[in-house]
Amino acid sequence: MAEFPTPKDNAEWVLAFQQEARDIRAAFDQTYIPPLEPSELAKYIDHTNLGTELLAEDLDKLCDEAIKYGFATVCVRWHYISYCEQRLRGSSVGISIVVGFPEGTQRLQEKRAESIAGEHGGCTDLDIVLNRDLVRNYRYSEVYDELHNLRELDKIRPDGGHTKLKLIIETSQLTIPEVIVACVIARYARFDYVKTSTGMIGRGASIEDIRLMKFMARDKMKVKASGGIRDYNTAIAMIETGASRIGTSSGIKIMKEAVAAKEAREATDKDAEKAPDDTQPVGDDFPRLRKMEGEPQLLMKGPPFVQETIELEESEPLFESPTHWSGEY
Ligand SMILES: O=C[C@H](O)COP(=O)(O)O
Secondary structure, eight states: OOOOOOOSSHHHHHHHHHHHHHHHHHHHHOOOOOOOOHHHHHEEEEEEOOOOSSHHHHHHHHHHHHHHTSEEEEEEEOGGGHHHHHHHHSSSOOOEEEESSTOOOOHHHHHHHHHHHHHHHHHHHHEOOOHHHHTTTTTTHHHHHHHHHHOOOOOOOOOOOOOOEEEEEOOGSOHHHHHHHHHHHHHTTTOOOOEEESSSOOOOOOOOHHHHHHHHHTTTTTEEEEEEEOOOHHHHHHHHHHHSEEEESHHHHHHHHHHHHHHHHHHHHHHHHSSSOOOSSTTTTSOOOOOSOOOOOOOOOOOHHHHHHHHHHHHSOOOSOOOOOOEEE
């Protein structure tokens, strides 16, 4: 930040303070997201139940909760799509189905069949599991060909709409170079989201995952955090780091904690109104700095470990196959 010449009088000190405060706010504006209203937070959530032997009352409960809170979608296995479509008809709640779940190594024909069932069944989102085996064996063109093929299915939607495609890359099972590969290929295949985890293997989403995936998504894709997100603070931290969707089977608990957090904020604000206001704004034209609740989650421009990884590339071929295997399934 440019250092100003030392102010000569009070008027110049006030101008300097105002500029400093603007610089701080600009920084906060980049990283500080005002507390979300519970109704706003709900729109980030895919209310998830990926059980395979659900009863009608399980699906009724999932759908009715999603309508009550205003969740973005319900997220279920593909064979429940018609039941959920009927239960949610007329509401603003979408339907996500998982494809190639949870291992992702199914043949393209199988992933196509599940995707077509979703496209024809009225789903709004397809959460498709990446074939990590192909990534691990440096078979990048085959990964792209599969994703491109599934992206093209938009053309068969009866309503001519656009299905949001999310690629579940399973970050806990990938190296950093492999996460980069998965995100770049998803971006070239024109997927709408990259999603961290199935919630079925290893750890779930981490803040570092979201930072890296947000960085790799550029302005072409969004990021969905999923797997192990059990509470309000974790969900907010993921959103502040750059997640645009939260996949969780704990959506009701998170919403109850969101309401409690809002009530606590309102109580604090009331107390603040009673206390003497010693934080007068600097200069009339500059609104008071917002009270920060804890440290804002700094959105990093480029996570350092990404630079380290790229530097590694010079020393060893991170992205190329040492012994190229073009095996066929
Ligand atoms: O988004 C899909 C995940 O399976 C949700 O994971 P979770 O059950 O750990 O919340």
